[in-house]
Amino acid sequence: MKTQVAIIGAGPAGLLLGHLLKAEGVDCVVLERQSGDYVLGRIRAGVLEEITVSLMERLGLDQRLKAEGLVEDGFNLADGERLIRIDIANLTGKHVTVYGQTEITRDLMEAAPSRGLEVIYQAGDVALHEIDSDAPYVTFTADGVEKRLDARFIVGCDGYHGPSRKAIPVGAAQEFERVYPFGWLGILADVKPCYHELIYANHQRGFALASMRSPTRSRYYVDVPLTEKVEDWSDERIWDELATRLGPQAAAGMTRGPSIEKSIAPLRSYVFGLMRHGSLLLCGDAAHIVPPTGAKGLNLAASDVHYAAEALTAFFRKQDGEGVGNYSAKALARVWNAERFSWSLTKLMHRFPEDGPFERAMQVAELDYISTSKAAQTSIAENYVGLPV
Template sequence: MRTQVAIIGAGPAGLLLSHLLHLNGIDSIVLESRSQAEIEATIRAGVLEQGTMDILKNAGVGARMQAEGALHHGIELAFDGRRHRIDLSELTGKAITVYPQHEVIKDLVAARQAAQGQLLFEVSEVELHGIDTVTPTVGFTHQGAATRIEADFVIGCDGYHGVTRPAMPLQGRQDYQRTYGFGWFGILVESAPSSNELIYAQHQRGFALVSTRTPTVQRLYFQCDPADHVDNWSDDRIWGELHARLENNDGWRVNEGRIFQKNIIGMRSFVSTPMQSGRLFLAGDAAHIVPPTGAKGMNLAVSDVHLLAQGLEQFYHQGQEDRLHGYTAAALKRIWRAEYFSWWMTSLLHNFTDASLFQREMQRAELECVVSSRAMATALAENYVGAF
């Protein structure tokens, strides 16, 4: 098989890159280890920044997002028994849309299939060869047959546990990582939304978050021990914890319903540099991970592949490689800003077991400053909507 760009991974990053390349007349093949049904059923967060919304709309894959996504003009911070609204639109002129990641994937798969793009699902034994040459190859097994792709470029969009990041040369590589001592216990609930906007709560029992997936599905989280197990949490115990952390004396209550999914996710920050070597480029979780507090994960992946699409367009249509050569530097400016914001939000809202009484009071004072100072609220809002 021959293509111009071989893309490993059919998450939002890989699928969007393939579609952006198609719009510019550049061929690609996308390889994915899971089935189409699996990637379209994996429910994950979906807070889309203004820039991500614009990229999807401009690429012709934003119609359903605009029709079905929930446009949010603000968020709420809850602490000390009170809720405080941060008006994103008033402070920045921009907003965010809550539209689950698996719905973005469905839209992108549909677009690629409508354009007769090559998406190969359920591939295995993926191997990269010759990434330091101008003719890299990707070997893999599909439908029981060993196959090879010859390409000009290989793009790794296959996540932290994929095959592309380990294929990067060790010499000159630097990994940055922080692992937090807590996780998030997440549930999906069949119920009407508890709130029109996301609620981020800091409580003496730990952090909690209220989000919405659809008009009939809520996504709720609370801080937990990452070594805990979902089997230790009955539905009654979960609701008791959420009521305690989220509610105060104003009469507002979390809507309960049937819990149909429970999971625990770890919290960590990770960046691997450089994000390119020879003809291999990394994007999304293959190169960086943020804690979910800042809602940056999918937005960073979209930003990465938008840069790559511009670089590949310049290469094929203008015969220049400036943007490709500068990809890591350009991407890292946005990545480290997002890493900082995600770290800051995480530090602002979570309980740390090793925090002194002084540090806890500093955390409370900082929350008060954020909700009482227009300058600090604007800084939060600008980072949240991605206005940089």
């Protein structure tokens, strides 16, 4: 098999890149180690910046997104009984859209056959070869048969645990990591949201988040120590904890119901300091991870894909290699901005085990400042809706 671009990973980043390249006449093949059903079964975040929405619009795959997505003009920071609204629409002229990552993936996946995007699912034993050369290739197994895919470029969209980043020689780049001492226990339920906008809460018992996927489906989180087990958290216990942490206004609007999904996701910040090595480019979680506090994970992957698609299209259509050469520096500049915002919001809204009275006083002072300062609110709003690409 031969193609111009081999894409590893058929999550939203890999599929989005594949569609963008095909739309520009660049040949590509997507390899995914899991089945399509497994990919669609992964529950992920769903707050979309304009960059993500605009890419779906460009592809003409935004019909469901526009029909079912919830346009949000603001969000809220809660501290005890206080609710601080960040009016992102008035402060930035922009908004975010709540639309599940699973639904983005479904839209991209279902459009692939009609648009000629080849996706090979259940591709096992994926390995990258000769990435330092102009003729890299990928080996994999499909239906028990070993196969080879030759390409001019490989793009790793295969997440933190995938083979792409691991193919880069050890020591080629510095790695930056912060592991947080807690995880987010999430519950998904078919109940109406407790509030019309997202609420991020800092309570003495810990962090909580009230969000939604639709007018009838809600997504809630509480932070828990990494030693906690999801089996020890009944639905009733989670709802009680949410009502306490989110505060009386949110609790009054909360509808309880049986969970359709529960899980604990550990939090960390991670950056691999090189997003291109030879003929290999990295996108999304293969190169960086952000805590979900700032809603940046999918959107940061989308901006990576935007840069990668531009660079690869220029290479093949105009024989211009400048974009590929600058890809890593350009993408990392936005990555670090998103990492900074996600880290700062995580620090502001969580109680860390090592923190004492001074650190808590600093949180209160910061929230006091945000509540009265248009400049502070504007800074938060600009970062939340996404800095320019």
